[in-house]
Amino acid sequence: MASVSTSHLILFIASLIIAASVAGTFTQGVQRLSSALGDRSIDLSGDIRTDISIISDPASGAVYNSAGEENITVLVKNTGSRPLEAESDQLEVIVDGKYQTSIAVTVLDGSAWRVGNVVRLEIDQSLSGGDHRVKIIVNGDEEVLQFRT
Known part of the structure; x- marks a missing residue:
């Protein structure tokens, strides 16, 4: 036992x-x-909390500067609920399917890209005549601008 x-x-x-x-x-x-x-x-x-809106008017002719510098200018507004980094390494810009690295970012109305503020993106890119697309990605939020040169 x-x-x-x-x-x-x-x-x-x-x-x-x-x-x-x-x-x-x-x-x-x-x-x-x-x-x-x-x-x-x-x-x-x-x-x-990240949201952006492209406020450039594609029909105004102010998007692409074909005289002299040959660059694309896009105005982007922070419509989300938090401030964003206004640095070129925080934005992804694709023009006609090609990733762009030469981007100048300028905050137009303030010192930082806070909610409601606008930044101007100047993209060094030479374009031929016709239809074009600019896609901007910030923290996963995507916006597309289609315009004609």
Whole structure:
């Protein structure tokens, strides 16, 4: 009879050790998942609060300067609910399907690109006559301007 009690005691202790290790593994996994979800929700919150609008009039002829400098000028308004970085490395600009790196960014009405403020983007790009597209991406928010030269 003592051998049965001893074997039951050994199996009981072994099952407790296994249960504790499984619980520790699950706890670590849940903590990592929770942390990842928290980080993702912060990123998503920033994306949701970001909104821009292109306010340039494509029919005005002021978008493309064909005399002299040959550049594209686009006015973009911050219509979201948070300030944005008015730096060329924070904006993605695509002209006719080509990524642009030579962009000058100027805040027109203030010192920073706050909610309601407008920035002027000057893109060094020579264009031929015809239809063109400028796509601007800021924190996942995309706006497209179509114009004719």
